[in-house]
Each structure stands twice: as structure tokens, then as C-alpha cells.
Amino acid sequence: MSADFASFLYLVSGVLFIMALRGLSHPPTSRQGNMYGMVGMGIAIVTTLALARPSMGGFALIVLGLALGGSVGAITARRIPMTSMPQLVAAFHSLVGLAAVMVAAAAMYAPESFGIGTIGNIHGQALVEMSLGVAIGAITFTGSVIAFLKLDGRMSGKPIMLGGRHFINAGLGIALVVLIVMLVLTESYAVFWLIVVASLVLGVLLIIPIGGADMPVVVSMLNSYSGWAAAALGFTLGNLALIITGALVGSSGAILSYIMCKGMNRSFISVILGGFGGETAAASGDDGIQRTVKTGAADDAAYLMMNAQKVIIVPGYGMAVAQAQHALRELADKLKANGVEVKYAIHPVAGRMPGHMNVLLAEANVPYDEVFELEDINSEFAQADVAYVIGANDVTNPSARDDKASPIYGMPILDVDKARTCLFVKRSLGSGYAGIDNTLFYKDGTMMLLGDAKKMTEEIVKAMDH
Amino acid sequence: MSADFASFLYLVSGVLFIMALRGLSHPPTSRQGNMYGMVGMGIAIVTTLALARPSMGGFALIVLGLALGGSVGAITARRIPMTSMPQLVAAFHSLVGLAAVMVAAAAMYAPESFGIGTIGNIHGQALVEMSLGVAIGAITFTGSVIAFLKLDGRMSGKPIMLGGRHFINAGLGIALVVLIVMLVLTESYAVFWLIVVASLVLGVLLIIPIGGADMPVVVSMLNSYSGWAAAALGFTLGNLALIITGALVGSSGAILSYIMCKGMNRSFISVILGGFGGETAAASGDDGIQRTVKTGAADDAAYLMMNAQKVIIVPGYGMAVAQAQHALRELADKLKANGVEVKYAIHPVAGRMPGHMNVLLAEANVPYDEVFELEDINSEFAQADVAYVIGANDVTNPSARDDKASPIYGMPILDVDKARTCLFVKRSLGSGYAGIDNTLFYKDGTMMLLGDAKKMTEEIVKAMDH
Amino acid sequence: MEKTALEHALDQLDQASAAARLALDQVQDAADAAGAAAHAASGGAIDPFVFRFAIFVLAIFVGYYVVWSVTPALHTPLMAVTNAISSVIVVGALLAVGISAASGLATGFGFVALVLASVNIFGGFLVTQRMLAMYKKKEK
Amino acid sequence: MEKTALEHALDQLDQASAAARLALDQVQDAADAAGAAAHAASGGAIDPFVFRFAIFVLAIFVGYYVVWSVTPALHTPLMAVTNAISSVIVVGALLAVGISAASGLATGFGFVALVLASVNIFGGFLVTQRMLAMYKKKEK
Ligand SMILES: NC(=O)c1ccc[n+]([C@@H]2O[C@H](COP(=O)([O-])OP(=O)(O)OC[C@H]3O[C@@H](n4cnc5c(N)ncnc54)[C@H](OP(=O)(O)O)[C@@H]3O)[C@@H](O)[C@H]2O)c1
């Protein structure tokens, strides 16, 4: 295959990746988009094989590698519960980061294979691009591993704040720059591996001070990093598919981080500097003044909802924790069978990753045209009889709207307090991710349904049958 | 200047052009966007001068050319009335088309200057790219001239339908392909000029069968063509700024054509095939059944509006013809001073070019946040006391909504018939661009104010003072 | 024609060096063969046309998105400004006038193109500026 | 060392041809000089890096627009699918394994990269497919 034609095919696969993301602009076109992505990947792989013309042995090795990795990937994809998506994405990012490091290492040890010179004679430009790729890749790798461990609960979500960590990080950053210059000058393997080690350490140090609950922003940021690493290696390999994909992934991660930060009304810098939240750090509500709370039982909730005309369901992180989506769907079915209008309201940062609630509701077969975004439904709470808030907390907190002193002031919220009655399903009067008290619990129109989201919802469904 | 650095600067100017269009997404950022565009053009020009290093004589010639063209352009830009925008854009497109032809000719006669070979030895690929550029450029040139003449009223808007024109056009198209192949084989000047002539003729033949009122779609289509011509020459010159700009302009024209066709509920093909409309072809309303029409005078209109709570103004092509925008603004001011709520509703194809009404209203100092698009205001007519329809017709015709047999059935319309009273300012009961009767004239809630839009509006303003 | 001893010696030297060069070439060839495909993959020898085409395709995507995001109220200025930027074709005119002093004809064509493009550049940007200056918010 | 008549003749011939070549070169040089800047402008000799950089920049624009147009309900699948496509880094792994039979170490690194990327490719696309399959419209 001529190099020109191969480059053209790489361009085609880059364009197919663009089409893949483009498909996600609407659910009906999204499946086709995913197909485009697969075809693009297939073209990139076949083109590379046609260029590389591996020996029989090499070919066998390639098939082995694809089969090995592919089957692990396929099995994981099939088995993973939807509630573990945040962890899975973090884990996958770590693999991309490590793969980037490995590819760069292969290029160091066999530069001819990549057309970037010969050993001891690698082009300076290629060395710069490569070392950027390897550094970003290594940071992505260890950073994502930490994020995975925190999200999966295998490591405490508490921020780990080393003394003088800013100095250490800055020092490592400067060391990386010096090492990259040295690599270009000496092309020494030792320097190369020093870059890898320094970046791996930096990846850990950057992420450990960030609280577990901030991990979604971190995951998205690391997604962006893995894109830039891929693009850097794309420059080294002169591969259009890699350059285009790197830019796409880089943008995507950056934009999602931005959306999350805006949804939380926090600056990206404050997230990255760390020290915020950590699930256990959340203060519980009993801090002084005694306020009255109206609590209720499943029967009360069932009665209220069955006699409503319009119920808006507001799911939050607690629904994911309790895996209550299927029970919730049953409840909505019961209501609809009784002529009650049911809609779902999704806050942009409900749950722990963008679109988290949507995936879970989709898993429970909730049709996506019953699910609305904040701007589209917020005005409807005033006409709703019941707002059924299940495992959500911060995204309903009126202090974000009314109390200028509140740390979340300015964050847009769902106006559940405008509904006639507000049912709150959660296990305690404790606070949510932001660690601040929710004044809504003490309001007149609010009824607390204390208990696990799934169990409580199931009980309500049962009570409706009576 | 090194060629690499120059290419980089051309990329910068391409990016600045992207930023220029990006700025147009909101009025407040649009002026800055225009600045970006100018800076991008400046960079492209200075970079080229630094590359070409012209002799003193050459430099003088360049300054002369820039000054000559620049002053004509600047004076035109300052003097042109806003109502002549459609013509002006058509005229400007013709210049771009001719400039493309001239650049290609210069490349034919001095290929070394463009680095595409020597005389008699021009690279085949460059010849193909060039002849595409020259053909599209020449079509753009004559096509735009015809569009200009029709829009400016210097030529009848009536479609001129030659017998067998489809055959002639197809023949010319085939001839062009043959000529291009011959040019690559022989590199003969005669063949080059034959391509130019054939394309010039084709440009005329393509546009004359299209009615005057369809010219906006044609202008936009030619805009797109001029972009593709620029891109083709960009390939010849290997110039990134030209390639990027060509693609931007090409997309822009195509999208605007699409928007117009959708707004008129017609297919692009039917527009291009021609024969539709032509201002004089419009049939007038008196075709058989006698129906009663309620007409009114300026006093009646003034009374109705002064006693309204909410007035929605619907401008159309007639407002542009009558230059009534300033009088209209005065009328709105009077109403607002009297506590009446005033909004403007703009149909996507009101007037004769996209955004036509918006520019005129802006010229009359109507703040753009009082001006609404169809989707955003259509539901408000039901709450409006008066819809003041000034020089609009087709965009309000309910047969597009209700009558499946109507030729404009399916085109979205402004629901002015939902308003309590509908005031129609126009000179007669004649039809608009589509040439079909408007049933709204005969409805109960409608009052016709027959007369010139500007005069009538001024009279109403006067009547309000009494 | 007889050769002197020195000439013989020189010839032999030449032959030896030629043989050495041949051997070297073969080694080089082997190395080249190993890396040839890779080099191709790396894009070292790619026709610039491919890159330009890629740039063209991506610019069409950008154009598509950037134009759809233009607010309908500014569609007329959009037409004016795209017209202005499409006269970046002026770079071709500048090359023709600036370099091709050799061919009077080419200079002439270039000059015409330059004047036409200049009309567009100044006319297009200025009329756009004039239009945009009119779009104002309500003063409160 | 004396020269034969023939050698003299040959030498003279050589000199003449050299002179001719020199003259030719000078003409060529002049022509080159005239077109040099133009050639530069035409991009004939542009470093591919510039093109790649242009592609990179435009792809960032495309990415910006295409990602903003993703509906928020599909942000989780977006994260999964970007992950899948970013494993197109597999092309580097394939080159390493397929070509660099010379260096065992490089093959090893490449193989590891290949396995990791494959996990991502299959895992990423399949999990996305699984998620997207769940997004359904209300059945009427
Ligand atoms: N989505 C994103 O992309 C993203 C990214 C970063 C940060 N965040 C942050 O995450 C928060 C999301 O808000 P949110 O309202 O969804 O969640 P939240 O404010 O964190 O509240 C979740 C609530 O669920 C309850 N809960 C936990 N497990 C439960 C169970 N098994 N059954 C019933 N209830 C349970 C908890 O109360 P109890 O302990 O009393 O049960 C908790 O108050 C926001 O503050 C947002 O800024 C989101």
C-alpha cells in the first residue's frame, strides 16, 4: 500500500471518529455513531497491518495480542454493572496512558520501525513529541489508577494532603522539562526512563490530594490528557488518525470537565488544587438549632402520589448507590397506570459523572423522552403535585439559589420546593457531596422518607397495591 | 521568511477567519469577530508580500492595486443603502469569481511565480486543480452578474426559459470535462480560454431560467461556489489560508441555501431548475368568488394599537421596498411610551435574503432583544391584541398550515391569525412572492390598511398624536 | 592506451572503494527494507496533497458547525463577511504581480485580480462593520 | 606523469562539458531564484509538521463543536466512546510488533501496548453499545 493511500485511509478513520461523536447528539443516531467508530478503528488497524506487512511470527503475535486484550475487554464490557461506569472509565483511561508509554518506549528502542531515525540518531523533533507523549501518558496512567481506586472504594476518598506538595509538584515539573531537554541532547535510555518515573510519580501526587467526590472531574480531565498524549504520539508517527483522535478526545475531556465545574459552580483550579470533600468529610445536619422535620412512611407517600395529577421524579447519587432505578421504574409504571403524569428531572451534575442518571434510567427502560434536563423542566415544578426526590440532595438545595453565603451559591438547582409536596428519600438527615445542610428538609411542604432508596421505593409500590 | 513559517502564518489567518464567523453567533461578539477577519486578511497579505519580495516596481503596482480596489470598495461600503444588500452581495461575489479566473490565468502564463512548474511543464495535478478553480470561478462570475441585474431590477425578474436548455447545459458540462482533460494533456492556452468561455456561458444559462424572487437562494449558492473555487486554487497554490477559507465559505453558502429552501418548504433542485415566480408572474387575488374584505384607515389602526396591551410587529419584503423601518421604529416608540408591550416577529425567509429584516430593523435602531425568531414568538400571538403585519404576506398565509393543496403547504408560518386583531399594511390585495392568494385578508379579525408601508405607518403615528 | 603503474594502483583503489561502497549499500538496503514500510507509515514521504485534503475536509466540518451556530439575525452580515474573507484569493494576485515581472500578461491578470479582490476586501469588511454597528441592545 | 594526446583530448572535452554544465547551472540558478519564493509560497517544500499542526488545530475546533453538540443525556456514553477511539494508539503498537523484529525489547513493549489498547477498543465500543442499546423512546 502506498504511503499516500495509507494516509488517506487514516484520514478516513479520523473522519469516522468525528462521525461517531456526532452521532451522540441524539439518542436515535447514537448507535449508528458507535458503528462508525468501530469501522474507523477497523480501517486504522487494517491499514497499519497492510503497511507493516508483518512476518508470520509477527502476525501471530498481533492476533494473539488482539485476542487476549479483546476478550478481556469484551468480557468486562458485558459483565460490568452500569453503576460502576465511573470506575470503568477511569480504569480504561489508565490503560490508554500505559499503552502510550509502551508505544513511546518501543519507538525509543526500534526507531526504524517508526521511521523516525535509527538508534542513536532519532530526529530531535520526534524526541520532543515522544517525550511529551510519554510524560502525559504516564501521568494519565497513575492518575487514572488513583482515580479508579478512589471511585471503586478500594482507597479512601479522603484527600491526602502532603506538606509542601505544591513545591514537590513544581519541582517534578521542572525536572521533567530538564529531562526532556537532556533526552533530546543525549538520547539516553536512562533519561527516557527517568522521564517515565518522574511522570508516574507526578500522576500520583497530582491526584491523591483530590477528594473522592471530585473524581469525576479528574476522570474527565485525565480523559483529556490521554487525548493529548495520543496526539503527541500522532505527531511522532505522522499518523493523521491519531492526531485527529487526540484532538477530539482532548477537547471532549476538557469540555466535560468544564460542564461539571460550571454545574457545581466551582472553578477548575479549585478542583485540581484538591482538599475538597471526600465522602466521609460530609458533616451531618445536626449542628445546633433544633428544627422540626416531618417524616413519613411508605403508605403516606403512596397515598400522596396516587392522588396527584403530576409527579416529577428527581434522582440523585443515592439512587445509584441503592441501585433503585428498576424499583423506580415500577413505581412510575404504577402511577402512569393510574393516570398520573410522570416526568423525570435530571440536574447536570446529579450523580457522580455527567449523564450518570440518564444511563441508569435508560438501563431501567425509562424512555428518554420522559427524561428532561434542568432548563426544560424547572418551570414545571410549580404545576407539580409531588416532587419525588430519590437520593438527590445538593442539586435541590435552595441555599444555592437564595443564600449568598453558601459555598454552593450560584449553582443552578432543581426547584423542587415549588412543588406542592416534596418527598425526600434518603437514609438520614445527613448532607450530600458538598457537605452542607439542606434547608429543604425542614420546610412545611417536605416529607422525609428515611431509608434506603431501593427498599423505600419498593415499599411504596407495595403500598400502592392496597 | 521561511516557507514553513509562512505556512504557519497562513494557518493563523485561516484560524482568524474561523473566529470571525464564530463571532457572529451572538450580536455582542460579532464586531470583534469582524476585527479578527480583518487581522487575518492583513496577516495573509503581509505574509505573501514577505514571501514574494516584489521589486520596487512590483511593490508600487501592488500598492496601486490595493489603493484602487480598496477605495472603490470602501466608498461602496459607506454609500450603499441597507435595502440594497442583496444586490451588493451578488455584485461582490461576481468579483471574487472573476478574480479567481484572473489568478488562474496568471498561473497559466507565469507558473514559476506560483511554484507549479514552468511554461509547457505545469504539473498535471496543478492543472486539474486550476481548471476546476477557473471553471467554478467563471460560473460564479457570470451567474452573480445575472443575479445582480435581476435583484437590482436592471433586468426583468421573469424566468427566461430557453428550449432544450437542459441539453445545452449538459452539453456544456461534458464539454468542460473534455476540455479539462485536454488542458492537462496539451497545456494549451487556447484550451484554457475555451474552458473560461464555456464556463462563462454556463454561468449565464444556469441563472437566467431562475425567477427574480429566487435570486437569494442563487446568491447564496454562488457564495458557496466562490468558496469552492477559492479552495481549488488553494490546492494549486498550496495555501492553507485559501483552503480553509474556501471550505468555510463553501459550507456557509450551502447551509444558507438549505435554510432558505427549508424556510420556503421547497427543494433546492426545484429552485435550481428554475421557472418559479418572477415578481411579475404573481397572480392577483381576484379570481372568481367575491369575498368581503374589511379595510380601515390610519385612525382606526392608531386607536386599536393604542388601546392594546401587546402588539407584535411582523415585517416583510414590503417594508424593505417602502423603506419603512424608521417610521416603524417611531410607531413602536409611541406605543411603548404608552405602556404597550411591543415585540417583533421575524420569519426565517421574510424579505429577500436571510436576516434581511434584522438588518433593516437594526438600522432603525430597534434593539435586537426585542426581535424574535419564529419558534420563540409564535406561541405569543394568541396573547397579542394586535399583529401589525407590514409588507409581509406569504410568511403569514394560513394555507401553508391548513391547506394541503397549497403550493406552500408545509412551510412554517407566523400565526398572526391567532392575534385578536390582525392589521395588514400593503398596497393591494395582490399576492406576494409565491403568487398565491392569502385567505387571511378575508377573515373577520383582519383589517386591511391599503397603502404604501412607509406612508401608512407615518400616518398612523400622526393619528396617535391626536 | 597503456596505463602507468600509478594509474593501475589508482584504479585498484577505486575498485576496492567501489566494492566497499557496494557492500555498504547492501547493508544500507537491508536496513532501508526493514524500515521502509515504517517510514511510509510515519508519513515521512507523504504527498502534501494528502495533508491539504485532510485540512480541507476538517475545515468543511468546522465550517459546517461554525455557520450553523451563527444566529439567524446575523445571516446578512454572514453573507457579507464570507464574501470578504473569500477574497483571500488576493494572495494569488499578489504572487502574480509581485514575482512574475517576467511575463507582462501574467502581471496584467494578477493586477486585475488584485484590484477586484481589494474591492471585496475593503467593501466586504467595511459593510459588515457598518451593519454590525447597528445591532444594539436595549438601553436601560 | 605525461598525458597522451587522447587523454588531453578527453580532458579538454571534460573541461568543455564542465563549462557547459556551469553555464547551465547558472541559468538554472537564475530561474530557481525567480521561482524560489514562489515555490516556498506554494508549499512545495513545507515541513510536514506544519500540515500536521494545521490538522491538529482544525481537529480541536471540530472536537469543540462536535462535543458541545452531544446531548447531556449521552455524556456517559461519550466518555466511554472517546476512551475507545483514543485507543487508536494501537497503530503504534502494531508497527512495533509487526516490524521491529530486530529488537526484542521493542517488540515486547509493543505487545504490551497492543494488549492494553485491545482491551480498550473492545471494552470501550462494546460497553458503549450496551449503554446506547438501553436508550429507547416511549413505545406507543
Ligand atoms: N454528576 C457529576 O458529574 C458530578 C461530578 C462531580 C461532583 N458532583 C457532585 O455530586 C453532587 C450530586 O448531587 P446529588 O444530589 O446527586 O447527590 P448528593 O448531593 O451527593 O446527595 C446524595 C444523597 O443520597 C443519599 N444516599 C446515599 N446513599 C443512599 C441510599 N442507599 N439510599 C438512599 N439515599 C442514599 C445521601 O444521603 P443519606 O446519606 O442521608 O442517605 C446523600 O445526601 C453534587 O454536589 C455535584 O456537585 C457531581
Ligand SMILES: NC(=O)c1ccc[n+]([C@@H]2O[C@H](COP(=O)([O-])OP(=O)(O)OC[C@H]3O[C@@H](n4cnc5c(N)ncnc54)[C@H](OP(=O)(O)O)[C@@H]3O)[C@@H](O)[C@H]2O)c1
Ligand atoms: N428571505 C429570504 O431569504 C427569501 C429567499 C427566497 C425567497 N423568499 C420568499 O420571499 C417571501 C417573503 O415573504 P414576505 O412575507 O416577506 O414577502 P411577500 O410574501 O413577497 O409579500 C410582500 C408583500 O409586500 C407588499 N408590498 C410590496 N411593496 C410594498 C410597499 N411599498 N408598501 C407596502 N406593501 C408592499 C406586497 O403586496 P402589495 O403588492 O399588495 O403591496 C407583497 O404582498 C416568501 O415567499 C419567501 O419564500 C425569501
